[in-house]
Amino acid sequence: MHDLATVTHHLQKRVRQVISGKDEAVRLAWIALLCDGHLLLEDLPGVGKTSLAQTLGRLLSMEYQRIQFTSDLLPADILGAQIYSRDKGRFDFHPGPIFTQLLLADELNRATPKAQSALLEAMEERQVTIDGEARTLPAPFYVIATQNPQSQSGTYPLPESQLDRFFLRISLGYPDVNSEKSLLKGELGRTHLLDLKPMLSAEQLAFYKQQIADVKASEAVLDYVMRLVHKTRDPQVCRLGLSPRGALALMTASRAMALTEGRNYVMPDDVQAVFPAVAGHRIQGQRSLDSEVLVRQVLDDVDVIAA
Amino acid sequence: MNHYVPPMQRALMLPTLKVLMLVQWVVVLPFLRYLPVWLGGVLALVMVWRWRVMHGDMRPAPLWLKVVSVSVGVAGLFASGLTSYTLDSAVALCLLGYLLKSLEVLRRRDAIFQIYLGFFLTGVYLLYHYSPLGALTAIAMLLANTLALHAVTADRSFEWRRGLKYSLGLLGSAIPIMVIGFLFFPRLPPLWTIPNDQRGAKTGMTDELTPGNVANLARDNSPAFRVRFDGERPPRSQWYWRGSTLGAFDGQSWRAFYNEQNRRQWPRGRLPEPTGVGDRYDYTVIIEASQQHWLYFLDWPTSVQADNARILPDGRAARQESLNQAYRYRASSSTRVDWSGENALDWYRALPNSGNDRLRAWARQRYDAVGGDETAFVDAVLDTIRSEPFFYTLQPPLYQGNNSISDFWFGDRRGFCSHYASALGFMARAVGIPSRLVGGYLGGVYNPNGDFVQVRQMEAHVWVELWLNDRWVRVDPTAAVAPNRVELNLDDWLGEENPSELPMGSRVRRGLSMFNQAGLWWDSMQYQWQVLVLNYQDDSAMGLVESHLGRINPWQAAGFMAAFLVVLGVIMAWLTGLLRLPRRLPEPWASLRRLEKRLGEREPGETVRHYTRRKAQEYPDQAEALMSVTTLIENMAYNQDQHSKKSTETRLRHLVQPIKKT
Structure with a gap:
């Protein structure tokens, strides 16, 4: 098995097929995952936040869900709900998108505090309580949240106590000239996402984690x-x-x-x-x-x- | 958003403000009796103001009020007569500032300022009072100010118990430094003197005496000087303490030939010292500040050891500087001396042509009656005083004008020593016997606790010296009118004869023997204080300095003191951790530091790798060496499995050695 430095190198190389010129951000995101920590990506819209999250999920062969946060999002939209099943004549639990391994919470600060806190509680406890019943989230459970700069309109800033739950916060910034040029040429971008092969299994990831x-x-x-x-x-x-x-x-x-x-x-x-x-x-x-x-x-x- | 306020600008808590106010009282009170009365009024007003501001009943003083207060205060000082720049006016100004400062003591910075000024004023107080009581007061002031310091700087709210404990601890730990300062601080004469205190009234004998004008002799209980004899004490009746010799008579006043005005005309060079032919006494005198030059001796002085003091031909001795602080000197005396030096007897026979004619005639008549025998004439005069109704009193009527002595002799016949001495001196001159008045003190109180004789201002006395049989003979006409005045000390004498004329303190003392004991004990303590504290001087050390460096001028003295303070400061800074002596850095940091010295400083936030990388760009020739150094340093500092520490250190030093700017 390769050592972590080599793996990191490979990972950066693979990500480059989708987003270029962001090696250090990629490394930090990778570190957050290694440390069982949640990641907050804060940047302007359209610089590749979502692409990065998707790429990582795919490369690490994790079950992947995405929630687009909006101002009318309700906690149930995240957690799931008991829904009456007419066939069986009882309430069935329909898990929400949070029951996944890698959750991309897109534009987290566009949702109301109530919706935000539903997610943030899950991040800390790694379980959710719905109708008085605690349900454990799958392990590993990562959240990569993206956030627009707070100066933008229609945002609800995250309180300090909740920001503290994010292990790392990184921003990507505009791509450099060459990267953006290749993006325009169509050599890069989300279209290439499907070509990516998973490179690490869950067991391998666990192995590296314990080295830390x-x-x-x-x-x-x-x-x-x-x-x-x-x-x-x-x-x-x-x-x-x-x-x-x-x-x-x-x-x-x-x-x-x-x-x-x-x-x-x-x-x-x-x-x-x-x-x-x-x-x-x-x-x-x-x-x-x-x-x-x-x-x-x-x-x-x-x-x-x-x- | 809470706004950050620096500590010095923060408002103080109410308990702290109360302590500060109390401390202000403690500091100002000891000064109060020296100050213009209206300044006390200012104090009261300011305190009321401050109390109300503290409790939020009034607003803090606006700027115009402060300006007005300061202007009015300074004008008031001028109006009180403190116009020139003297110690007094400086102190008054300082106190005014101290009082007015309380218009704005609400923040920590102001409080600190008040406290520092309080410490300064404590020092100033010691300029005025150097008695043990003064020292105790000063300590109380110090304690109050340290208490305030604690109140201002403590994190928690003020508590008396803790505050006192803290301040006492602080003062206690200052004692060793105080002792060191006391023992080793160079007391070099030009600087280390208590500033000339113009306010202090001159005490003791003056250079001029006009007996008739003095109606009420100040009965001042304060000490004039204290004497400790090396061996036996002379008998009480010999305790004539000689100060000034008044030889010139103008019909009313007796004046000294050698006085402070004609200082330049005094005989120069070495003067022949009188040779003692009687019993010899050696003694040490500590004289209180008198603002005069004259020193006092047991009658008659034969030698004196005081700076530049000489015994003048008329038997007095003066110091170069006036006595503005207590001073100690040694002297020897003899009961009888041979005055080979005297040669100007005619001076002592001079009389104005007219005045006191009746007494003149009376004296001549008596002189003729005894057949021109000088001794018999003196006895006859003294007999007259004894046998006729002459009275000794400290509250005589005034005798003024050209015939004042005559008026005394034939009129009221009530007077004290100067009246009788003046009369006898006049009569002796009238018949051609050289005469002069001697001013000084008579008697004193022996203090068995401290083995010294204390002479007080109230024991001031005047007697006569007559030139009989080729030498000066002491004749005390007061002994004729009040023999016990010579035998007893003044307290006892007055107590017997005239209790109402005793000063209050003495009266109380006489009443209670316990007080008497306490009084003796207190005098003894003051004496010890003077011997041990005020006049402490390591003469041998001083001599050592002078023999190596010659006489010290003020600049050198200032230099010495500055050096002393610097040394003390450095020691204190080191003890309190403000100053850290450079330590030897451990490896690898020592090597890194050497590298920095050669190639340039590292920024604080720069890691070793960043630094060497930057330097490698600057000096590409050294890049390779720098790379190896970096790896080694990083390994040593952060990768702690160095099995051969010593050899790694040596390797590092070898690697760093050749690196330099290229």
């Missing part, structure tokens, strides 16, 4: 992580700092990052590579700084090597 816990983190790195976390909690810098859950996510993501780089020990470079994705949606600045700027500021200010 074994990645070493030296005192020097742990100290650096603590300094970063501490900095985000400095009231002069941030209004809302990184929670312990966030700190844990930072460490786990860094471990996974090290593995995808072919190392079994974490370096500050790994931490820095995942920090924007881990912290960007979790911390808030004192001044209404762009989260990207704030994260950059924290990274710049905190000494990598013990002061």
Whole structure:
């Protein structure tokens, strides 16, 4: 079996057949899956969020569902409902689209808070309760949610407590010139999705997952992580700092990052590579700084090597 | 959205504000009696204002009010006569600022300012009071201010118990530093002196004496000086403490030949010291600040060890600077001296041509009656005082004009030492005997606890010296009218003769023997305080400095003090963790630092790899070496299975060694 670095490389190569020039975003998305974490893709409409989610689902041979969130979406539309069956003379449960392995929640912030929270509860508990009956979701269960920038009209911003449940948040950004050119030529895009062959089985995925816990983190790195976390909690810098859950996510993501780089020990470079994705949606600045700027500021200010 | 407020701008809690107000009282009260009365009024007004603002009954002072208050306050100081720049006016200005500051003490920054000013004022207070009581007051002020500091900086709301505990702890831990400062702080004369205090009234004997004009001698209980004898004490009756010698007489006033105005005309160079021929006494004197130059000695002085002090031909000795703080000196005295130096006897016979004619005639008549025998004449005069109704009183009527002495002698016959001395001195001159008045103190209280004699201002005395048989002889006419004044100390004497004339303190003391004991104990403590604290000076250390560096000028002294403070500051900074001595970095960081020194600084947020990559682009020749260094550093720091740590470190150093800018 290949090591994780090779697998990551292959994965990036395959994804390139559909979306090009987004290797780092792909790697981060892949890390989120490896870490059993949900992913939030935040970007403008039409830059390939949905394509990325679909590609990943297909490559990892996961059962895949998609929910388009709209303002009139109801929780039952996500979870499913008891429906009376006239033939059998009883209520049958019709599972909603959430009963799947990879769920793409498209434009999550277009739905009302009530609908959002139905999904977000499922993300945390990995089970749903319908009419007083708890139903376990299939394992693995991933959510890749996409979100339009909050400044756009017709959006209901996710509250901080719910944002914290997303392991990573990444944005794709506009494609570079060459990628967009090939897209226009028709060499890329969702049409090629069907050509993709699954590359990892569930067992293989599980095998890689368990390696993450074994990645070493030296005192020097742990100290650096603590300094970063501490900095985000400095009231002069941030209004809302990184929670312990966030700190844990930072460490786990860094471990996974090290593995995808072919190392079994974490370096500050790994931490820095995942920090924007881990912290960007979790911390808030004192001044209404762009989260990207704030994260950059924290990274710049905190000494990598013990002061 | 909550707005971030920096700590210094934050509003204070009500309990804290109350503590601050209380502390302000504690700091201002000790000064109150030196200040213009209206400043006390300002204090009261400001306090009322502040109390109301604190409770939200009034709005904080607007800017115009502050400006007006400051202007009015400064104008008031001017009006009170504090116009020139003196210590007093500076202190008054400082206190005014301190009081008016409370118009705006609502935020932490203002409170900190108030507290620092409070500490400063504590220091100022010590300029005025250096007695043990003053020190205790200063400590109370310090405690109050540290308490306020705690109240302002504590995270939680203020609690008296914790606050007191904290401030006492703070003061307690400051004691070692205080002791070190006390022992080692260089007390170099040009700077380390208490500033000239113009306010302090001159005490002790003046250079001029006009007996008739003094109606009510101040009965001042405060100490003039304290004397400790090396061996035996002389008998009580010998406790004549000599200060000024008044040899020039103009018909009303007696003046010193050598006074502060004609200082430049004093004899120069070494003066012959009188040779003692009687019993010799060696002693140490600590004299209180008198704002004068004169030192006091047991009659007669033979030598004195004080800076630049010399015994002048008329038997007095002056210091170069006036005594604006307590001062200690050593001296020797003898009961009889041989005055070989005196040669200007005619000065001491001079009289104005007219005035007191009746007394003049009377004296001549007596002189003739004893056949021109000088000693017999003096005895006759003293006999007259004894036998005729002369009275000793501290509240005599006024005798003024050209015939004042005559008026005293033939009129009321009520007076105190200067009246009698003046009369005898005048009569001696009238018959041609050289005479002069000596001002000083008579008596004192022996304190067995501290083994010293304390002489108080109320024991001031004047007697006469006559030139009889080729030497100066002390004649005290007061002994003739009130013999016990010489034998007893003044308290006892007045207590027997005239209890109503005793000062209040003495009266109470006499009434209660317990008080008497406590009084002695208190005097003794003040003496020890002066010996141990005020006059502490490591003379040998000083001598060492001077012998190596010569005489020290103010700049050098300032330099020494600055150096001392810097050293103290560095030590304190180190102890409190503000200053960290550079530590030896462990590998691999030491190597990284060396690399940074050669190639340029690393940004804080830059990882080792980012840094070396950047430097490799700058210096492509070093790229390969940098790559190996990076791998090694990363391995050492983050991949912790280094089995041969030492050899890895050596390898790293070898790798870093050749890397340099190209």
